Amino acid sequence: MRIRRGRIPSSSSWTHFTAKMPLELYLDLHSQPCRSVFIFAKINKIPFEFKSVDLSTGEQYGDEFGKVSIIRKVPVLKDGDFILTESIAILQYLAANHHTPDHWYPADLQKRARVDEFLSWQHTNIRTHGSKVFWFRGVIPAVTGAPVPKEKMDAAVEDLNVSLKTFEEKFLQSRPFIIGEKISLADLVAIVEMMQPVGTGLDVFQDRPALNAWRDRVKKEIGVEVFDEAHKSFIHLSECVSLESNP
């Protein structure tokens, strides 16, 4: 965390002091990128102030949040005067700034490249397809009162199935975690994205034993308590208001 240096008056003279500005995270835990940031900060014991932005009431469009980010999406990190958007950038910033255990974002060039490979791929695959299913099964019926036409729904679920298959065959293979023996940012981002359709009752882990076993390992590494804390308000709720096809 950045240290702010300044001077305060004492009875006889000016004295140097250092004060830590509290880290602020603007979050709505219905959002999968917010959950990854929240979980990462929690399990690495990074102190932060939880600044709630309620997407379901459109708080992201309000004047107050507009001063923080003109992108008007969460998560946002504020570290003193430094404001950062984009969950992946935030995770990488926290990992570097707080010297989190190496396995999260390894210094080793090729291991790090593996993490980056997944983080780059997921935007237009697991994230896009999982979000679309979440919207089709949860948000759109809730808003319109009508189900999404079957052909559209089937096509969306099929896209998600293709992404999950690619995840298992290319990114996970027979390893415990994406980069091998240890959990990394890649697993964290993957699990929160896969939980999004689960929030509408579509259990993507069912009938996928390898994925199911990986989910259990990730949950154990994160800690069931923090995992559940991040997901408790989300499960079976359909309130996330963003669908990105091109993040």
Ligand SMILES: N[C@@H](CCC(=O)N[C@@H](CS)C(=O)NCC(=O)O)C(=O)O
């Ligand atoms: N690529 C961004 C995505 C951020 C994003 O789309 N956030 C959504 C919630 S999942 C949001 O804030 N949506 C508000 C809106 O679109 O109005 C990231 O990874 O941080």
